[in-house]
Amino acid sequence: MAEQEEIAAVPAAVYRPASIREAWELKRKFNENAAMIAGGTLLQMKREQGIAFPPCLISLENIQALQAMEFIEDGAAAYLKIGACVRLSALRKSLFVKKDWRILQEAVKQVAAPAVRNRATIGGNICYMSGDTIPALLALGAKVAWFSERGLKMDTLEVFLQQARLHSNTILASIYLPKQPPENWISFYQKVGRRAAFTPSLVVVSVCAKVSNENHISRIRIAAGGGAGQPKRLTASEALLEGAVLSEEILAGVYEKIMEEYDPLPGNFASAAYLKTAAANLIVSRFARFLDREDEADE
Ligand SMILES: Cc1cc2nc3c(=O)[nH]c(=O)nc-3n(C[C@H](O)[C@H](O)[C@H](O)COP(=O)(O)OP(=O)(O)OC[C@H]3O[C@@H](n4cnc5c(N)ncnc54)[C@H](O)[C@@H]3O)c2cc1C
The missing domain is CATH 3.30.390.50 (CO dehydrogenase flavoprotein, C-terminal domain)
Structure with missing residues (x-):
């Protein structure tokens, strides 16, 4: 019975910050007692498996900067910037992704089923550390921007994965996919x-x-x-x-x-x-x- 009560437990508080810095400060304040939540599909699945929510959840849903996807041309370079909270279903439908980053679309198509993809985010898939989109993003040469003690930092996805393992306060902000020149x-x-x-x-x-x-x-x-x-x-x-x-x-x-x-x-x-x-x-x-x-x- 005690176990059932723990599984059924809801978080004591859900915070909805409006900026990445605010989210990061909340995480720093509550530390191991808080977790970021994006789509919530993984956290909910873990809860069903018997791992209770932490006392505080920090929802990333109200942070506008994390929701957008845009194609950016910067001189000779062009890339797709994907906010960490963009849903897998949006990536699956995106014509940009379909045309120039097809293997990411392949990867997204094969994550779970439509109902999960309608909630699940690309950031959640990456920060779960074993997400099936990660190999596609590594092959595409993805860079990512994340927020930590040192402010906003940008580096390769490989470096982010190492850092995020070491620092639990890290918040993934966006993913940058370079557009490949039209060659074979x-x-x-x-x-x-x-x-x-x-x-x-x-x-x-x-x-x-x-x-x-x-x-x-x-x-x-x-x-x-x-x-x-x-x-x-x-x-x-x-x-x-x-x-x-x-x-x-x-x-x-x-x-x-x-x-x-x-x-x-x-x-x-x-x-x-x-x-x-x-x-x-x-x-x-x-x-x-x-x-x-x-x-x-x-x-
Ligand atoms: C039925 C079912 C089937 C699934 N099948 C697959 C599958 O085939 N392949 C696969 O890869 N996954 C699968 N998953 C796992 C999961 O749903 C996906 O990986 C999903 O993309 C997670 O995204 P989310 O936004 O729901 O993450 P959430 O559950 O919100 O978060 C996941 C983790 O990432 C952290 N987090 C989220 N966003 C950020 C951020 N921006 N910065 C820092 N930390 C963050 C959270 O604290 C949490 O630890 C499945 C899940 C279910 C329920």
């Missing part, structure tokens, strides 16, 4: 779960690379994640492909490097060895299909 790119996102749809991920991989007509690879980013592990870039595997001409020999080396480099967290349904092999197979087979397509065109 190989880009893909693949999520594997135990069912075909509406499934938690076991493995998620995403890749973005520029490829010349001679199959010369440059500006490659490979990311892998899934399950409860924190997604990450596979930089040693990227280094094998950067500057190389795609071939079966190179891909054999990349396979070995992913097996060596990727260090997934085993789950209830899959061992680390299984997850590693699945990630290596997914990544290498996509490049191999690209090569096969070239051969078919020659015949």
Whole structure:
């Protein structure tokens, strides 16, 4: 009974600050007794699993700066700025995202079901640290802006993920996705779960690379994640492909490097060895299909 009461507990207070600084000051004041809440889908799911809400929730819903999405052209550079509280359903429908950041749309489409995506935010997906959109954002070279002790700071998503683990007061403000120049790119996102749809991920991989007509690879980013592990870039595997001409020999080396480099967290349904092999197979087979397509065109 005591356990049921704890699960049913509602937070003692919900604060609705109007600015990021105000939210951050509340978090600093209440510290471990408070949590940010955006869409609330993850926090609600945890509550249903028996993890009670903290005494205070700090809702980010009234902070206008976190709600917008805009395309910005700044000299030669152009990027999409996405507020942390933009809903996954808005990203799924966005024509900008569909046209120039397709793998993010692929990733969003595969998170939960429409009812969850209508509430869930991109910031919540990232700050949950294992969100399935993170590999796509890493592959796309996302930068993010966040608020902490040192004010508003901007860096790569990789750096943010490290910092946010260390400092619980961090508030994610926005995500910046660079627009790739109109050249040839190989880009893909693949999520594997135990069912075909509406499934938690076991493995998620995403890749973005520029490829010349001679199959010369440059500006490659490979990311892998899934399950409860924190997604990450596979930089040693990227280094094998950067500057190389795609071939079966190179891909054999990349396979070995992913097996060596990727260090997934085993789950209830899959061992680390299984997850590693699945990630290596997914990544290498996509490049191999690209090569096969070239051969078919020659015949
Ligand atoms: C049925 C169901 C299925 C799901 N399936 C998937 C799935 O397939 N893939 C997947 O990736 N996820 C899945 N989720 C998990 C979750 O719903 C999503 O990750 C969602 O994007 C979280 O966003 P949210 O806005 O609801 O986060 P919230 O629940 O509001 O917050 C999540 C965490 O992030 C923190 N937070 C939120 N915003 C910020 C911010 N701006 N700055 C700092 N901290 C912040 C919160 O304090 C909390 O710790 C699922 C959830 C449910 C209920």
